[in-house]
Amino acid sequence: DCLIGISGGLDSSYLVHLIKYKYNLNPLLIHVDAGWNSNISSNNISRIVEKLDCDLITKVVDWEEMRDLQLAYMKAQVPNLDAIQDHVFFAEIYNYAYKNNIKYIFTGANYSTEFVREPLEWAYHASDLKQIKDIQKKFGTLSMNKIPQCDIFKQKLFYRLLNGIKVISPLNYIEYKKDEAEIALVKNYKWMPYRQKHHESRFTAFFEGFWAYEKFGFDKRKVHFSNLILSNQMTRKDALIKLNEKPYNLDVIDNDIKFICDKFNISKDYLYDLFNGKNKNFNNYKSNYFIINLFTNLLMMLNIEKRLIK
Numbered sequence: 001d002c003l004i005g006i007s008g009g010l011d012s013s014y015l016v017h018l019i020k021y022k023y024n025l026n027p028l029l030i031h032v033d034a035g036w037n038s039n040i041s042s043n044n045i046s047r048i049v050e051k052l053d054c055d056l057i058t059k060v061v062d063w064e065e066m067r068d069l070q071l072a073y074m075k076a077q078v079p080n081l082d083a084i085q086d087h088v089f090f091a092e093i094y095n096y097a098y099k100n101n102i103k104y105i106f107t108g109a110n111y112s113t114e115f116v117r118e119p120l121e122w123a124y125h126a127s128d129l130k131q132i133k134d135i136q137k138k139f140g141t142l143s144m145n146k147i148p149q150c151d152i153f154k155q156k157l158f159y160r161l162l163n164g165i166k167v168i169s170p171l172n173y174i175e176y177k178k179d180e181a182e183i184a185l186v187k188n189y190k191w192m193p194y195r196q197k198h199h200e201s202r203f204t205a206f207f208e209g210f211w212a213y214e215k216f217g218f219d220k221r222k223v224h225f226s227n228l229i230l231s232n233q234m235t236r237k238d239a240l241i242k243l244n245e246k247p248y249n250l251d252v253i254d255n256d257i258k259f260i261c262d263k264f265n266i267s268k269d270y271l272y273d274l275f276n277g278k279n280k281n282f283n284n285y286k287s288n289y290f291i292i293n294l295f296t297n298l299l300m301m302l303n304i305e306k307r308l309i310k
Helices: 010-022 039-052 063-076 083-099 129-139 154-164 176-188 201-217 221-230 235-243 253-265 267-277 289-301
Strands: 002-004 027-033 055-060 102-105 166-168
Touching: 002 010, 002 083, 010 027, 010 039, 010 176, 039 176, 055 083, 063 083, 063 129, 063 253, 083 102, 083 129, 083 154, 154 289, 166 253, 176 221, 201 253, 201 267, 253 267
Parallel strands: 002 027, 002 102, 027 055, 102 166
Antiparallel strands: none
């Protein structure tokens, strides 16, 4: 009935539960493995797939090109290191839907926990393929021939407008509460929660918890907690108490850094050389920023894009 990308995280896991268990639809699940799955995320996916008897397609991204591209972003000194993972995830899902004539993509994106947008300086558009290619050309050593690619124009114009692929966010049509969703998943599938949102990826956990916080001074929890405060799922007082703590576990951060270095096949000294480099942002490299803004405003005028982006 539809295609759902599943990461093992809260939103996508609960979405599958909702669609299959409550609404009795028959989704095809797709998981994009970019090389950073945690054991928890893999187990969460397996438990949901097995209990709900869902069909699952797993797409494994070429690791050498993925590694090279992620290191290129670190060398470029830009803050949004997760742009590459985000790009390949969505590119693979859109490309698969088009190739297999699937007209409905259901996504766990929701206004309950994700409607507060990060500043562009923190997280520039992962769909800007022009910037990705520019950074790869300047700092990468391999091609991008095996990496899934799909920019915002292909997504919005070719796939959605011309080919009729519809993207639906079912969690926006229910009263979606983070804690209640976790309880349901734990009860039904022995699903395991994460320390922070998006930490189903070990790279994202390292990037958001340590790299962005210590190198750039960006605390991603401010955005996550703001969503929960505005949707009455957290008090501002509780959020401020949590923000007084480090976003990473002091007892395990050295092991996490060692894991990242081993995975990238770089030394700890080299990692810290990159860490201590001069910070830059998306404006330091080629991009489609002007065109994307113009394109977004046009879609808003046509009432196709309904988000207010600042």
